[in-house]
Amino acid sequence: xxARYLIAPDPENAGLTRAVSGLDQSGRSVDLKVVxxxxxxxxxxxxxxxxxxxIGDYPEYLALGFLKNQGMxxxxxxxxxxxxxxxxxxxxVRTRVETDYEDKLRKKTRTSGCAVGTVFGDMLDGLQGLRLxxxxxxxSALYKLASEINQTPSLYxxxxxxxxxVLCQADRPLVYMEDVGRHxxxxxxxxxxxxxxxxxxxxxxxxxxxxxxxxxxKTALMGIPVLASRSGFTAWGVEIARxxxxxxxxxxxxxxxxxxxxxxxxxWDADPGTLPEEATRHRRKGAGDD
Amino acid sequence: xxARYLIAPDPENAGLTRAVSGLDQSGRSVDLKVVxxxxxxxxxxxxxxxxxxxIGDYPEYLALGFLKNQGMxxxxxxxxxxxxxxxxxxxxVRTRVETDYEDKLRKKTRTSGCAVGTVFGDMLDGLQGLRLxxxxxxxSALYKLASEINQTPSLYxxxxxxxxxVLCQADRPLVYMEDVGRHxxxxxxxxxxxxxxxxxxxxxxxxxxxxxxxxxxKTALMGIPVLASRSGFTAWGVEIARxxxxxxxxxxxxxxxxxxxxxxxxxWDADPGTLPEEATRHRRKGAGDD
Numbered sequence: 020x021x022a023r024y025l026i027a028p029d030p031e032n033a034g035l036t037r038a039v040s041g042l043d044q045s046g047r048s049v050d051l052k053v054v055x056x057x058x059x060x061x062x063x064x065x066x067x068x069x070x071x072x073x074i075g076d077y078p079e080y081l082a083l084g085f086l087k088n089q090g091m092x093x094x095x096x097x098x099x100x101x102x103x104x105x106x107x108x109x110x111x112v113r114t115r116v117e118t119d120y121e122d123k124l125r126k127k128t129r130t131s132g133c134a135v136g137t138v139f140g141d142m143l144d145g146l147q148g149l150r151l152x153x154x155x156x157x158x159s160a161l162y163k164l165a166s167e168i169n170q171t172p173s174l175y176x177x178x179x180x181x182x183x184x185v186l187c188q189a190d191r192p193l194v195y196m197e198d199v200g201r202h203x204x205x206x207x208x209x210x211x212x213x214x215x216x217x218x219x220x221x222x223x224x225x226x227x228x229x230x231x232x233x234x235x236x237k238t239a240l241m242g243i244p245v246l247a248s249r250s251g252f253t254a255w256g257v258e259i260a261r262x263x264x265x266x267x268x269x270x271x272x273x274x275x276x277x278x279x280x281x282x283x284x285x286x287w288d289a290d291p292g293t294l295p296e297e298a299t300r301h302r303r304k305g306a307g308d309d
Numbered sequence: 310x311x312a313r314y315l316i317a318p319d320p321e322n323a324g325l326t327r328a329v330s331g332l333d334q335s336g337r338s339v340d341l342k343v344v345x346x347x348x349x350x351x352x353x354x355x356x357x358x359x360x361x362x363x364i365g366d367y368p369e370y371l372a373l374g375f376l377k378n379q380g381m382x383x384x385x386x387x388x389x390x391x392x393x394x395x396x397x398x399x400x401x402v403r404t405r406v407e408t409d410y411e412d413k414l415r416k417k418t419r420t421s422g423c424a425v426g427t428v429f430g431d432m433l434d435g436l437q438g439l440r441l442x443x444x445x446x447x448x449s450a451l452y453k454l455a456s457e458i459n460q461t462p463s464l465y466x467x468x469x470x471x472x473x474x475v476l477c478q479a480d481r482p483l484v485y486m487e488d489v490g491r492h493x494x495x496x497x498x499x500x501x502x503x504x505x506x507x508x509x510x511x512x513x514x515x516x517x518x519x520x521x522x523x524x525x526x527k528t529a530l531m532g533i534p535v536l537a538s539r540s541g542f543t544a545w546g547v548e549i550a551r552x553x554x555x556x557x558x559x560x561x562x563x564x565x566x567x568x569x570x571x572x573x574x575x576x577w578d579a580d581p582g583t584l585p586e587e588a589t590r591h592r593r594k595g596a597g598d599d
Contacts, residue, residue: 037544041569044581056522056543180519180541199543201491229470232346251470253346253489254327279331291334
């Protein structure tokens with residue numbers, strides 16, 4: 020099942036889950052596996068940027084992808100090192116010269132004391148003039164991806180309470196990242212793409228999470244033209260997707276889906292009438308909500 | 310159904326959802342309701358603190374609850390006004406004198422330029438020496454709450470892609486808040502409690518989201534001794550709940566649940582054998598994931 024992946028989940032990695040004992044509804048003792056959640060403080064050169072709550076795998080990809088998706092790292096920034104110090108839950112991304120973001124942060128700090136509020140504005144600014152490629156997407160490929168991803172052994176299936184995001188190419192899932200943190204899984208994919216210099220033009224991003232403004236902005240900033248999810252939409256997510264011409268597909272379960280933006284990329288080569296409804300055992304239960 | 314609530318969801322409020330047209334899996338035109346998502350920038354006196362993404366209801370409760378749950382507002386801080394300016398998506402909470410947090414922020418800014426990284430540490434510091442009351446909880450009350458909340462008309466049922474958190478007292482749901490933002494629903498409840506001077510001692514918090522470290526810390530800082538969810542756990546969430554003696558119940562669906570901390574508060578007065586499994590129509594579908 021995982022043979023086609025470049026990176027697949029590793030539910031057997033003992034560092035990512037913990038066995039915990041408790042009581043079930045009858046008062047009987049039960050043992051269960053729960054996912055780890057650890058702080059990771061990300062520095063850009065000498066600047067402390069954020070403390071993310073993460074499951075803990077691929078910290079280098081997470082740090083790089085976070086900085087890139089927040090508009091803090093640009094293509095012209097030459098990355099000289101990424102140093103992970105697990106004993107102090109810290110990772111430092113260094114660039115050859117100070118980034119524009121650090122420069123802006125210093126100016127901002129002088130006037131108002133903190134630059135947190137600028138981040139979302141910076142992300143939106145990055146969308147100005149963005150053109151996403153007109154790569155066609157077969158609906159048969161979307162169904163195949165959703166089915167294969169749902170059946171791939173994962174931390175979600177082993178322990179729940181975690182989100183998954185998968186970078187795909189046509190009908191092939193390539194890189195499947197999971198994380199407890201809201202957007203960490205997609206940031207880890209961005210970090211992998213940056214490291215591997217992978218082209219976004221022919222890619223599809225599949226996520227288990229909701230299609231919020233932040234998710235849509237991140238996908239567009241990564242240059243990926245198609246975002247699909249089992250979950251639902253927010254109005255602003257739809258609005259931004261339409262503005263940048265991103266194909267947005269949600270509520271994808273079994274034979275069902277809804278496309279609310281960028282429908283011109285779709286090639287309708289699957290007959291939903293021949294597909295089954297989603298089997299109960301493949302539903303993502305509430306354990307993965309949130 | 311909503312008669313017992315002090316505040317119930319208002320799915321008919323036209324400002325909270327938007328009608329959007331798209332295509333379904335057969336290429337047929339469909340209209341659906343999606344939830345709104347708006348930025349709200351929160352100021353504490355002259356300090357810009359954060360821009361939250363919110364559905365937009367109860368901005369005053371959200372701002373107050375956020376500041377309190379982040380450890381930025383303390384009981385000794387006298388709140389003089391809360392001014393919401395919808396035309397610029399901004400809300401300002403003013404106190405009679407400058408808060409400790411602003412003072413700390415100014416010192417921190419002088420040295421490292423930004424105080425973002427301190428916030429989580431401040432939240433953890435707030436747990437030192439915390440004692441939660443030993444209020445007993447009947448398992449029959451938990452089942453009754455879960456069933457009543459699942460059947461309450463809500464934005465989730467109308468449009469999906471949203472989280473709910475409900476403040477309860479014994480078997481009665483009191484205040485049911487929903488929001489697109491990860492922790493906004495619980496912050497709105499904290500803001501309501503602060504405004505109404507509601508005692509946390511005899512309360513139960515029910516959430517549709519996962520039991521992460523942040524959710525557990527917020528509940529404990531609010532002084533509420535019991536946190537229950539349909540969703541799953543993270544290891545750190547369980548660890549913190551055990552340290553502060555909070556009753557933590559997860560994976561609560563139909564007759565099932567798991568208690569991983571604070572089981573001494575439970576009174577096992579329900580016979581799960583007589584309860585049905587959760588009906589498919591009451592499952593929270595993926596639309597509410599994330």
